[in-house]
Amino acid sequence: MSPDPADTFRQEARDLLEALEQALLDLSQDHGNRDLVDSAFRALHTLKGSGSMFGFDEVADFVHEFETAFDRVRKGLAPISEELVRIALNAKDHVQLLALEPGEHAAAGTPILNELRALVSDGRGADGEEQSPEAASQEESDASAIDAAGWRVRFKLPADAIEMGTNPMLLLDELRELGPCEIVASGEDVTALDEHDPLGRYLGWDVTLRAAVPQDAIEDVFLFLREDMELSIEPLAPETDAEPEPADTPAEVATADAAGAPRAASAANAKAGASLRVAAERLDELMDCVGELVIAQARLSQIAAGSQDVGLTGVAEDIERLAATLRDTTMGVRMVPIGSLFGRFRRLVHDLASDLDKKVEFVTTGEETELDKTMVERLADPLVHIIRNAVDHGMETPEARRAAGKAECGKVQITAVHSGAEVAISVSDDGAGLDSARIRAKAEENGLIAPDAKLTDHELFQYIFHPGFSTAQEITSVSGRGVGMDVVKRAIEGLRGTIELTSKPGEGTKATLRLPLTLAIVEGMLVRVGDGRYAIPLSAVEECLELPASEVAGTSGCNFLDVRGTLVPYLRLRDMFGTQTPADLHQKVVIVGSGEQRVGLVVDQIIGNAQTVIKSLSRLHSSIGTFSGATIMGDGEVALILDVAQLVSSAEQQQRRAAGRHLELAA
The missing domain is CATH 1.10.287 (Helix Hairpins)
Structure with a gap:
């Protein structure tokens, strides 16, 4: 089956629009960076050509006007400002709608273009100073003014240009459209016929262009090849009447990369690292x-x-x-790389800060950290909720930050690092921090805890993940309805991960997500409980101990084990699973961890480690929280995979119930 051309264009457009958005967001932080302006312009230029080629005329027409207005910025005739970035981002969003739903949104683009044209033509120069119309016109004229004699253009395409579909004849036609041209081919690289590669590049070109055009117009012809090709553009003296010199002077033509090698060579080397898009x-x-x-x-x-x-x-x-x-x-x-996900949040923070009249800097680290693509896709929504809460609830207004002795601009930082067989992703802010008193009051109001219950801050913070729990004093378009953090926790646990919150009043809050590298195959520790075999994700296992003889005949439920001076609650899996067979004489305790919590799991035997292929449970069994999936063993038998996060949560609940009973007896 051949791919749908429309889908091909949409995929390409999605990548280009993402590059455009990143360039615009970077420009909002660095108004004077001309490389970012060029990057945005290249994305627009490619998008216009692709839209026209694939029959997306609405996209091509809108982007053409977008590009024309942005060209004034590129030439220094209009300043870069926050307002320009805002309108350009709106224009980018409109292009995305035109690509996804042709024929539905064309009329909505007119106000955006009018706003953009008005901004780049408001009579201000690149320095932002007011200019008279005559001065602005003269500046534009000076930018385009050149010697009427024209230009001498020499170029060789990248080594893989023909293989990648570049047609030099089309480039020469574009130069002819600029004015009268004298074109001479240079064939010093042509090989013997038996050594000739049909896809090789053997010719160079020497073009004398006799037209009063700006140098930018010539550079635009080679806009997408300049980084890897050999290109020389020199003004043509008025008295030049001689025939073009052969392009046989490498010192004049070839441009070298940082290592001193011609760029054409670096293009050939880059071919080895080419990527292939696969569904x-x-x-x-x-x-x-x-x-x-x-x-x-x-x-x-x-x-x-x-x-x-x-x-x-x-x-x-x-x-x-x-x-x-x-x-x-x-x-x-x-x-x-998880950086492909982080890039989406820059726009989110930018727009939220604008809507809430806050100043927020967004910082990312660890973008190169790799994670399974399925994990990355399913992490998007949970991280959006966390970041929205950080900006809305956590970050103070500029006035409040000044009063607290902080900088007006707050910071939201997202970090990813490898931690053994897991990836730890943290979202932190330097805002006001969580209000323990307000969380406790809300939990008591909802009947979740007793007024005299003694809880640590860590235990209090867990109520934020309770369905319908919100401490917001008013409902806004961003938050306040109590929907979000419970969804976040379920989504993270659905990925076999954990989430934990830490906070200091006045210093900020940090949410840390710990996730396995992949959802498909995991290293597991096989254990036996009665006649059944179970797998525990090895990344959660901290150590293994033998159950002390004094604990063998203990009561069911949650008990405690002294592990080097620390009390660790443990669960008897035989009791949880209703195992009827006699227990082994020497039972084992597998200590597992989830976030900052540890719990022991009492099993009959530790069989060993094995690679386990995770199979999802059926809908009939999806409500069983103790297991996250199943795997097929080498002998064809099925072993259930224990959900460590659920078991730790169960141990905490039993621990709280036991503490409550103890207080009742003491009373």
Whole structure:
């Protein structure tokens, strides 16, 4: 099946619009950066051409006017300002609508373009000073003025230009459209016929352009090739009548990169790092096949282990090695930098700060940290909720920050780091911090805690994740309805992750998400409880102990174990699962952690570690919170995967109930 051209354009447009948005947001922080202006202009220029080529005429027409107005900024005839960035972002959003829903939003673009034209033509120069109309006109004229004799243009395309679809004849036609041209081909790189590569680049071009056009117009012809090609543009002296000199002077033509090598060579080297766009569905199918292969390989290894056939054992070892390599490679293909997600939040913070009349700086670190693409996609909504809360609830107004001795501009920072087999993502702000007293009052008002209950700040903060819980004093368009943080917690736990909050009054709040690298395959510790086998994610396991003899005959429910001077609650999985078979004489305790909390899980036997392919539970079993999925063992049997976050939460609840009963007895 051939891909839909419209879908191809939308995918390309999405990437270009994202690049445009990032450039505009960077410009809002650095008004004088001309490289950012050029980057935004290139994105617009490409978008216009693609829209026209794929039949998205509304996009092409709107972007043409957008580009024309922005060209004044590029030439220094209009200043960069917050207002310009705001209107340009609105224009970018409109282009996105035109691409997604052709024929529905064309009329809505006129006011945006009128506003943009008025702003870039308001009679102010690049320094922001008022100019008379005559001065502004003269400035534009001076910017375009050149020697009437024209230009000498010499160029060679990148080494892979023909292979990538570049047609030099079209470039020459664009130069002819600027004015009369004398064109001479330079063929000193042409090889013998038996060595000729049909997709190779062998010709250079020497063009004498006799027209009074600005140099920018010539550079625009090569706008998307200039970084990798050889290009020389020199004014043509008025008395020049001689024939063009052959382009055989490398010192004049070739431009070198930082290492001293010609840019054409760097383009050839870049070819080795070229990327290929693959549909996400195909990667998912590949991952499913690899998962089935891992299961089949485990069964083969188990059969080979019980066989005396040396040949079968050798084949099983080879398949195990190849399956492991294929598994790691496939998982690596699915890994994407989390920076692709972070970039979306810059616009969110920019718009929220504007709507709430706050000054907020958004900082990201660890953008190169890689995470499974499925995880990245499903993290977007939870992080949006957290960031919105940080800007709305956490960040004070400029006046309040001044009164507290802080800088007017607050900071929201999002950080990602690898932590063992997990990724830790934290969102922090330097705002007012969480109000423990208000949270407690709201929890008591909702009947969640007793007025005399003794709770730590960490325990109080957990009520923020309770459905319908909100301490906002008024409902706004951003927050206050008690919807959000409970959804965040469920979403994170659905990814087999955890979330924890820390806060200091007057200093800010930090939300930390801990997530596995992938949802598909996980290292697990296999344990036995009665006749059943279960898998515990190895990333959550901290240590293993033998259950002391004094605790073997303990009561059911939540008990405590002294681990090097620290009391750790533990759960007897035999009691939780209703196991009827006799318990082993020497039971084991697996200490697992979720956030800052630790809990022990009492099992009959620790079998060992294994790669587990996670299978989702059916809808019939989806409400069972103790398990996050299942896996198929080498012998074909099914083992349930324990949900560590749910077990830790269960231990905390039992601990609170036990403390309540103790207080009642004491009373």
